[in-house]
Amino acid sequence: MITLTDPPTLVAPTAAVRATYLVGEMADMKDRGASTEWLAVASRDFDAFVAERIGVRERWGVPSEVFWFVSGDFYLGSLVIRHRLIADQGGGHIGYHVVSPWQGQGHATEMLRQALVKVGALGISPALLTVSPVNHASRRVVEKNGGVPDGINHEGEQRFWVPTPASSSAPSPAVAV
Template sequence: MTSDGAAQEPRGTGRYDRRMASLAHPDEKFHVSWLECAAEFDGARRDGAGGEEWLLEDLRDPGAFRRLVAELKAQALPGTALKPGYVSCTHLWIVEDETVIGFLGIRHELNDFLLNEGGHIGYSVRPSARRRGHAGQALKNALPVARELGISPVLVTCDEDNAGSRATIEKNGGILEDIRHGKRRYWIATA
């Protein structure tokens, strides 16, 4: 206990006063932070982010960003027209202290590609925020959302050689089914 009666974490954990990221729905208030996060990927795939066809330069315009936010929100709604090969998806942003540090998408159903390689949940954390437990916490926070969407169990995949993602999925209860096309395929109960 500290002098003010608050619980103190054990020494050596490196977690003093550390706030863990949470999930937030896409919102225009994150415009600048979202751009900074997306730019940090430097062209690498931002799994779970959506809006792949948008150029970052174009999204600097507040009107374009507003349209992206509306597009991401609409993708979660039944009856929204989607591009061929896409399924309904709830997009969430991984946020720490009002700063976007990553992206997470919950795909409402599986098509052939998602069944074999992509899974129900995809996520990515900006390089400067990695190795601090954010991906694991984001996945943990996404499981009840998936359950509310009627998805149980969820399929989560990672590259065969991605030890960090593998540990994140296993820590959240992932049970390995198999490996297909270089992707480890895990199932996690949401109920």
């Protein structure tokens, strides 16, 4: 096992983690049986790939930001913050994943904790997260960060309201965000 010398943190996408990003995402895609063609494109011009992911951009019809979770030269996963909910509230405010080589080590819990600080700074309080009912690990991550269940959305995902540092508690289901 690799020992990380620096505490992992959310950062803007960076070419500094090129090798570990490509290897980590390749392992993750292969573990899921997913296509890796996009990685071939990314590897040909990684600087352009990174540049497309930096800053607030319109994605899913709302402003959003991409962050990578890194420790020194190691890429551990990625996270998206939507600055407001999309019309159907699918996906919620935050989406994240840890690449398979780094799963099961508490990184997702810490990544979400750091993201909640960023979301709170945007004035979002509380944050909506959605989780596949079969993704028990992600549900535990959300619950460890204070997530309160709020039923199932139209996509069949579990909804959770998670307090941000700007809020003191999760809302009742009737609260509009």
